[in-house]
Amino acid sequence: MVELINVHKSYTRDKETIKGVSFTVEDGIIYGLLGPNGAGKTTLMQMISTLLNPTSGEILIDGLKSSSDLLEIHRRIGYLTTEIKLDPVSTPEKLWFFFASLYDIDIKEAAQRKNIIFTKLGITPFEKKRIVELSTGMKQKVSIAISLIHNPPVIIFDEPTNGLDILTSKQVTDYLLELKKEGHSIILSTHIFSVSEALCDKIGVLVDGKIVAEGTVEELITITEAKSFEDAFFKLYVEHHVEE
């Protein structure tokens, strides 16, 4: 379970990027953060994943605070973002075992998990190729696999299907649904409507660093009296966006 309580973040003195965000993600649901470019999605994700510290407010992961239980939080979260790259001269297999030792996973257990996840995401055919030789989609799959190496209860995915073709996308979204069924809480950030409509149990619309609406797809459509989900998003955006 992830709780955000009135989180603020400013990079510079005069501008707040995140202006007081609060939401809760229960176990076994997929929470989607939807917002235009520059709304603060990545900042929020980085704060949840402890890479950045909020200027004020609290982020609790299973009731743990990053200031006191940083390592325990790291054991409980898996973070995927295109900003975290894979070592280009390594291979998926080598990287897997490298991260397994960082996460202090027993080598036998790591090998077992590798077989399961690599097969499920279709990495096995190229597991011995070097990362530089892989395509974007392949790399993204390897990143996903590695971010799930320790079977984390909380999964934070920043644009997981970005740059993937429909087939690979499908593979990834199916796997996410499977993880959800296993009881993981998943936070997704995306700007792709179809993904959020198909996957998310709850959607938070982020505009200019604030959550302007929250609910299921249907709820959002009802609140805004819109025809479709896309339309609902546009209405929310126009209503809340302030040009600077």
Added chain:
Amino acid sequence: MLKNKIDKGQLAIAGQILGFGSHNGTKVSVMTFLVCIGFIWTTIVYFFAIMCSWYGFNDLTHGSRDVVVINAPESFRNFADKHEPDFNISYDSWDAIYDYNHAVEIMSNNNAGIAIVFNEESHDILTYYRTNSPDQADFRNDFVDGWLQSYFTQTIPTYNPEVKWEIIESQIQTQPNLPSYIRLQRSLAQTSIPLTLFIAILYVAMSSGTEAIAGQKERGTFAGLILSPMKRSSIVLGFTYGVFIKTLIPAIIIHCIILLFPFYLSWESIFGVLALIVGLAFFIASLAVMISIITDSVTSAQTAFLPIFFILVVVAVTCINESAEPSSFYYYLPVYGQFYGIGACLNREANILGIIVSTILTIGMGIAMTFISTKFIHNERFIVSYSTADTDSYNDKLLPKIFDKIIGFIDLILYPLAILSIYQLLAMIPVAISYMKDPAYSNFIADLRDVNSVPEVVAKTTEIIGIFMNDSRFLALMTIGYLLIIFTYMIRARGLCGIGLKRRGFVRHYITGAIVGILMMSAVFGLLCVTGLCKPEGFGLPSGTILTFAFSILMWFPQGAAEEVMFRGFMIPKLKGLVGKPAAIIISSLLFSVFHTMNAGFSFVALANIFLFAILFAWIYEMTGSIAFSCAAHTMWNMFQGSIYGLSVSGNETLSLLSSNYTGSDFGPEGTIEATIVIVLALILVAWLNKRLSARQTLPSY
């Protein structure tokens, strides 16, 4: 931190660094390495060249009771003829009397045990004699304290009673008289071998250490490590171990190769050298990791490491210079201890306590570095990147905001001083080296001994600047130096705008400025002639100085521009942000005048003049929004003053087209009331123009 046991993660990180060929030479500039190696070997060659004369000297038969006298005056020859001493005296002459190497060479050629050098100009008698040989010491006592002293007290007073002569003693250190192959082997052990080990350790630590974390940040793989449930301190330790071991490998290979030579093989050389290189490698590795943490990319990490690299190389070179007989204190110091310790171990003279102490100290420093690194890595600023992290709140925690202002202010003041002195120093080095063998320069250095008051220091400094200002090489280098200063400021201010230069109207402003500058200086010159302070004596440069003159003319252009950029173009907008417009003009002008106080003949009038001069230019800058005008006026003012009318420019004399007999202030026309009159008139003119211009601007626009 030390309580952390070595866990799997640390080993994995260390192993990743050790993965040979993984990121083989990513961005590790081969050029950097080659430049370093080139620098080091040039230095070695240079120092060996110096030491060669020692070797030659060592081939002297011991107990030589010959004396060589250089530049002997007539009275000495007479005295020697009269007293018929029990040793041979040979005579020689040589101008550069402070050239130590040459003295040694002459001694060697004449097979002499003592050399004495007369310097007629500074009234010194220099005595060079060998140390560390008892019979030589006796001979020295006989000769210097006895014979030379009697000449000194009996003859010199009658020869020229008004002048006070002085005996100066210089010792020439020699090594024990060993067979030459052993001397070579010992000196290699003290110099080249430790240096090679140092280079190997430094280079590998630099390439792999800076690559480690900064490289991971650059490739975007670092966040992955940070997100793993490993303690940040473990991550740092993992990297440090990896870099440490990788650094150690080439050093140990070199060590093994050295031990293949039987004369270097001993228990001391095996374990002593090993302990020393382990200590050094750990220290350098942790230093490299620390730098790697606080930088964002491999290139910036290496740039940050480069000064450290050079400092350590300089330490090594200093050690080489003193390698024959280092003070035992050095054996206990970090870095110095390693250098001397390696030499001593290989020569089987190891100071065991020294090795232990210096190794413990060095490793302690390494541990301190690692500790600092773990502090850094807890800061998001260093794990994400400068651009995204919350730098402001970071600074807030560190220092209150007023400190930012103060630091900004100090930076503004010190930057011009620092940058100018660096470039001047750089321009002086090649010229100074060529002066080393110049007799005039030797006498000049001799005179420096008598300098013991502030005015004398100032006078000497002016003299030095005078020597350099009449050297075409220095002028050419300074022309480049001033251009580089402008360029540095451009980089600092990110463009022409930041240093107060605009493309629009540049040519117009520059030409007007030049004309105004010439007119102003000519007015000052005219006034000086009218009041009789200055009398033109005719045209003409001394023959053979046309090149120097051309370079000095050329130099005024970037010189004026650089000073304008430093004190006005860049400084005034910055100061305006800190203290407001009027204060900015006054502070920058004050700084400009204080900057000139270091020149010769400085007086209150000069201070006032320079201050008014600065106010005038700052005002014009404010009016035109560009420093083009003042660059040109400044250049022309200096050029006409120094190179055309033959007056001194702020206390500095240069070659000039017109030679003038000037009897005013030492500071030049800038120290006279006549200049004040001209500058005040110019200020009034500017005030009037300003009023007219602003009146025009307030007219309704159509």
